[in-house]
Amino acid sequence: MRRHYAPLYGRRFCGNSNKMEVHDLDNEDERASGCQIDEIIAHNHAVAFDPDTLQKAHAEGYDNCAKCMEGSTR
Numbered sequence: 001m002r003r004h005y006a007p008l009y010g011r012r013f014c015g016n017s018n019k020m021e022v023h024d025l026d027n028e029d030e031r032a033s034g035c036q037i038d039e040i041i042a043h044n045h046a047v048a049f050d051p052d053t054l055q056k057a058h059a060e061g062y063d064n065c066a067k068c069m070e071g072s073t074r
């Protein structure tokens, strides 16, 4: 589920600057043990990418979240 407020403003991808992981909000795992996007935002660890692409997230050193994306290297 996309968040239409700061700092994401409706973007698809959300970085977690604490774990250096990127999440796909269109495929979010919303279980308590899932992506925990709201917790990431609450702790001020949420990062938006500009442009809002996976390629940009990877270029900034973020790895895919294993819960909402394939291809995590962790």
Ligand SMILES: [Zn+2]
Pocket (backbone or CB within 6 Å): 022, 023, 024, 028, 029, 034, 035, 065, 066, 067, 068, 069
């Ligand atoms: Zn995720």
